[in-house]
Amino acid sequence: MAIDPICLMEVDEKNAPAKSVYNGQTFYFCDEACKKKFEEDPEKYIDVEGKEEN
Numbered sequence: 036m037a038i039d040p041i042c043l044m045e046v047d048e049k050n051a052p053a054k055s056v057y058n059g060q061t062f063y064f065c066d067e068a069c070k071k072k073f074e075e076d077p078e079k080y081i082d083v084e085g086k087e088e089n
């Protein structure tokens with residue numbers, strides 16, 4: 036399961052109603068409305084500054 040970064044709902048990757056790739060990462064959304072919100076301002080919803088891969 037993935038988490039919709041907008042409403043924090045669990046979304047099944049295989050049946051996600053909407054998805055978007057940002058910064059090389061795929062995000063899944065419960066519907067197009069959440070996806071739209073995300074694409075308007077992705078960095079508001081994802082933790083860009085706290086990104087540490089090691």
Ligand SMILES: [Zn+2]
Nearest residue numbers: 039042065069
């Ligand atoms: Zn949602």
